[in-house]
Amino acid sequence: MIDQGAADVSYVILTGGRSSRFGTDKAKAEINSVSLLDRLLDSLPEVSSVPSVPVVIGPETQGGPAAAVDAGIAAISTRWVAVVAVDMPFAPPVIAYLVQLALEVKADGLIPIDAGGKAQWLCALYQVAPLRAALAAFGSVAGAPLHKVLAPLNLHRVQLPGELARLLIDIDTPADLERAQLLDRGEGVSR
Numbered sequence: 001m002i003d004q005g006a007a008d009v010s011y012v013i014l015t016g017g018r019s020s021r022f023g024t025d026k027a028k029a030e031i032n033s034v035s036l037l038d039r040l041l042d043s044l045p046e047v048s049s050v051p052s053v054p055v056v057i058g059p060e061t062q063g064g065p066a067a068a069v070d071a072g073i074a075a076i077s078t079r080w081v082a083v084v085a086v087d088m089p090f091a092p093p094v095i096a097y098l099v100q101l102a103l104e105v106k107a108d109g110l111i112p113i114d115a116g117g118k119a120q121w122l123c124a125l126y127q128v129a130p131l132r133a134a135l136a137a138f139g140s141v142a143g144a145p146l147h148k149v150l151a152p153l154n155l156h157r158v159q160l161p162g163e164l165a166r167l168l169i170d171i172d173t174p175a176d177l178e179r180a181q182l183l184d185r186g187e188g189v190s191r
């Protein structure tokens with residue numbers, strides 16, 4: 001049985017960014033004929049006891065990821081929020097895993113570590129109250145690195161099991177999109 005307090009999760013999907021290495025709007029890029037945004041919205045796990053509509057923060061919110069997260073949580077009323085960048089098409093199972101871990105771990109948030117050892121701040125689960133407090137305490141978050149804004153929080157870094165670590169990829173270049181298309185079709189892809 002899921003602890004109802006830990007299961008109250010909303011989503012903030014970040015679709016902004018310059019896409020300078022990618023060349024075009026990543027949210028509209030497609031994996032096997034489905035846009036990254038639609039793919040993500042259609043596959044988010046239903047992990048909350050409170051139905052909610054994902055909050056999508058687009059390029060109209062300037063100032064980088066920290067500013068986008070700040071804008072996104074303004075509409076959140078659940079205990080937890082999953083923050084997911086649109087360029088992480090295989091994030092939903094990772095989020096579901098983090099939600100289950102939240103039942104066991106005492107932390108302000110859970111940050112997954114990808115196969116390359118990098119913390120993925122934009123595919124993570126945060127408690128809303130401490131997240132709001134950290135954003136407010138930092139002052140102006142426009143242009144600030146998210147990891148610095150969230151430094152005061154007690155964040156648990158999560159080493160993912162092999163298959164989930166393999167899914168935790170982000171699309172920064174057209175070559176990344178090609179690899180994601182192969183992965184989506186079940187073809188083995190090394191990064």
